Amino acid sequence: MSTLTTTSALSLDLRKRLGDFTLEVALEVAASGVTALFGESGSGKTSLLRLIAGLDRPDAGHVRLGQQWLTHCQRGIAVPVHRRRLGVVFQEPRLFPHYRVRGNLTYGMPRAARGRFDDLIALLGIEPLLERLPGTLSGGEARRVAIGRALLAQPRLLLLDEPLTGLDGERKQELLRYLVRLTREIDIPVLYVSHDTQEITAIADHLALIDSGRLVAHGPLDALLLRLDLGGRLGGFDAASRLYGRVSAQDAHYALTQITLADGQRLRVPRIDQPLGSGVRLRVGVRDVAIALAMPADTSYRNGLVARIVDTAPSTHDPSAQELRLAVGEQSLRARLTRQACDEMGLTPGREVIALIRSVAFEAPG
Numbered sequence: 001m002s003t004l005t006t007t008s009a010l011s012l013d014l015r016k017r018l019g020d021f022t023l024e025v026a027l028e029v030a031a032s033g034v035t036a037l038f039g040e041s042g043s044g045k046t047s048l049l050r051l052i053a054g055l056d057r058p059d060a061g062h063v064r065l066g067q068q069w070l071t072h073c074q075r076g077i078a079v080p081v082h083r084r085r086l087g088v089v090f091q092e093p094r095l096f097p098h099y100r101v102r103g104n105l106t107y108g109m110p111r112a113a114r115g116r117f118d119d120l121i122a123l124l125g126i127e128p129l130l131e132r133l134p135g136t137l138s139g140g141e142a143r144r145v146a147i148g149r150a151l152l153a154q155p156r157l158l159l160l161d162e163p164l165t166g167l168d169g170e171r172k173q174e175l176l177r178y179l180v181r182l183t184r185e186i187d188i189p190v191l192y193v194s195h196d197t198q199e200i201t202a203i204a205d206h207l208a209l210i211d212s213g214r215l216v217a218h219g220p221l222d223a224l225l226l227r228l229d230l231g232g233r234l235g236g237f238d239a240a241s242r243l244y245g246r247v248s249a250q251d252a253h254y255a256l257t258q259i260t261l262a263d264g265q266r267l268r269v270p271r272i273d274q275p276l277g278s279g280v281r282l283r284v285g286v287r288d289v290a291i292a293l294a295m296p297a298d299t300s301y302r303n304g305l306v307a308r309i310v311d312t313a314p315s316t317h318d319p320s321a322q323e324l325r326l327a328v329g330e331q332s333l334r335a336r337l338t339r340q341a342c343d344e345m346g347l348t349p350g351r352e353v354i355a356l357i358r359s360v361a362f363e364a365p366g
């Protein structure tokens, strides 16, 4: 049995047979931040969430939150769903159709949550919706209300099952921005189910990668994004890594924001509406990075970072491609080039290069 420390909020070791499918997962979910439960369709994510929530019973194993057993098959413990104090939001918002949004939010809300009401509805942007009926809300609005309701019940853990599924591009980005902001503000752990790498790199701190009912990798997302051996599992074609920096200047004329990385190097990215000094997380797609041996004089690339090649490996899913792992100061960055370019340029570990990044390649939700 694992020992619970302050760095582990949820501890589980579960087994459940569902028809021909067997789910068998042991996992520690960090006490802070967002842990993405990530895997292909049919890998067992929703089934695992249902076991944690207490909606289904496992065949064997346990679930512990903090110091409390929620499920313990051997000891005959199965805390009922409503006593688990978990906030569960499924793809379907499940709002009460005859209650206005305000009524939906306050239904069953403990007294102690009243002080949080205004802050939370502001954070979720649902104040203008308070007097509306659920039937009149868009999909994204209804999900924001459902998330607000779950949080007002003062849960100890928030479980979100693919909250962006079924929304169109713009609505999806909008809800994602709300969620990124929200999850940075709330002080409870979040388990976030998704099969979308773009979503995961925007929001998650930790990742649990699940495949055919088994956990195949688990840890800080940044470290997993850099693992070349996970190949196609983490985005494949659309794989990305992340850079962290601070907003150091705004250029209103060109609608660009300058970001300074910890090692002093700078990037220009499409405008990020954050005050000077704010920390930002930038997602850089592997295909948006090009490599030069010296800073080119005339190029449309707006960003050139001095980097060192750490290692390279042939792509696991594209025979023409080579994956590169680069060090940028203390940070890491991934790039994907043709194997031919790597050979012809002599791109081997230890070599200092310039990583050219198209400034439009950045996304910085929140």
Ligand SMILES: Nc1ncnc2c1ncn2[C@@H]1O[C@H](COP(=O)(O)OP(=O)(O)OP(=O)(O)O)[C@@H](O)[C@H]1O
Pocket: 018, 019, 020, 021, 039, 040, 041, 042, 043, 044, 045, 046, 047, 048, 195
């Ligand atoms: N009650 C059940 N009886 C039989 N098989 C089931 C049952 N519930 C789930 N399964 C199977 O278990 C597997 C995992 O399903 P699950 O819904 O957990 O996957 P998922 O990763 O959440 O998928 P998606 O991303 O499509 O929602 C699937 O093969 C599914 O068909």
